[in-house]
Amino acid sequence: MKLVFATSNQNKINEVNRILGSDVELEGTSLEIEEIQSLNPAKVAEEKAKAYYKVLKTPLIVEDTSLNFNALNGLPGPYINDFSKALNNKGLINLLSSADNRRAIAQVTFCLILDENNIHTFEGKVEGDISTEERGNNGFGWDPIFIPLGQGKTFAEMIDSEKDVYSMRAKALSLLQQYLSANLF
Numbered sequence: 001m002k003l004v005f006a007t008s009n010q011n012k013i014n015e016v017n018r019i020l021g022s023d024v025e026l027e028g029t030s031l032e033i034e035e036i037q038s039l040n041p042a043k044v045a046e047e048k049a050k051a052y053y054k055v056l057k058t059p060l061i062v063e064d065t066s067l068n069f070n071a072l073n074g075l076p077g078p079y080i081n082d083f084s085k086a087l088n089n090k091g092l093i094n095l096l097s098s099a100d101n102r103r104a105i106a107q108v109t110f111c112l113i114l115d116e117n118n119i120h121t122f123e124g125k126v127e128g129d130i131s132t133e134e135r136g137n138n139g140f141g142w143d144p145i146f147i148p149l150g151q152g153k154t155f156a157e158m159i160d161s162e163k164d165v166y167s168m169r170a171k172a173l174s175l176l177q178q179y180l181s182a183n184l185f
Contacts, residue, residue: 001023001025001059001180001184002025002026002027002059003024003025003026003027003059003060003061003112004026004027004028004058004059004060004061005026005027005029005060005061005062006029006031006033006048006049006052006056006060006061006062006063007028007029007062007063008028008030010028011139011141012063012140013026013028015169016063016169018160018164019167019169019170019173019174020173020176023177023180024177024180026061029052029056031055031056033048033052033055034051035047035048036048037079038078039074039078040078041064041065041066041077041107041109041123042064042109042123044064044109045062045063045064045109045111045121046111046119048062048064048111049061049062049112050113050119052113053113053115053116059112059113059114059115060112060113061110061111061112061113061176062110062113063108063110063111063169064078064108064109065078065080065081065107065141066078066080066105066106066107066109067080067092067104067105067106067107067142067146068104068105068107069096069099069102069103069104070101070103070104070105071100071103072095072096072099076092080142084141084142089134089142089144089145092130092142092145093130093134093145096130102130102131102132103127103128103129104127104128104129104130104146105125105128106125106126106127106146106168107123107124107126108123108124108168108171108172109121109122109123109172110122110123110173110176112176112179120176120179122172122173122175122176123172123175124167124168124169124170124171124172124173124174124175125168125171126148126149126166126167126171127148127149128146128147128148128149129146129147129149130145130146130147131144131145131146131147131154133145134154135153135154135156135157136155136156136157137156138156138157138159138160138163139155139156139158139163143155143156143163144156144157148166151166155167
């Protein structure tokens with residue numbers, strides 16, 4: 001099956017392709033749309049999917065990523081992309097410099113839209129901690145500062161197959177793949 005993945009982030013495209021395997025052929029897009037602002041990632045993903053579908057008129061998936069710091073009452077949450085751009089990983093670490101609680105929840109919400117009336121969301125979460133320093137060179141974004149619960153390595157210190165065991169993206173994509181297998185293949 002061919003789907004548009006509404007992102008121009010080649011790192012995300014590569015990771016999603018690796019996790020989904022050959023059953024789904026993904027094509028990225030450079031189309032940019034205005035995102036709604038909300039602390040509800042499912043709402044953000046669904047509205048983003050509808051906006052992309054309105055323009056592209058083809059089956060597609062969108063992803064919304066959140067990183068919720070317990071010490072900051074869930075912030076940056078779905079605003080992690082803007083926080084990362086403004087602060088980078090060192091700045092994100094500094095947000096917790098005086099906090100005893102470094103626990104965080106990483107969440108990915110995928111929204112699959114096949115047509116205007118056929119919209120499905122799939123969510124993956126992983127609990128972990130924010131490192132006190134950047135560690136590792138694999139991955140992208142905040143992978144160098146997120147340590148899945150019970151692990152001693154950041155996502156960026158893990159090889160891809162190891163990261164996929166813990167990854168919130170892999171969890172959400174597993175649900176998406178199950179849906180596609182049961183309903184479209």
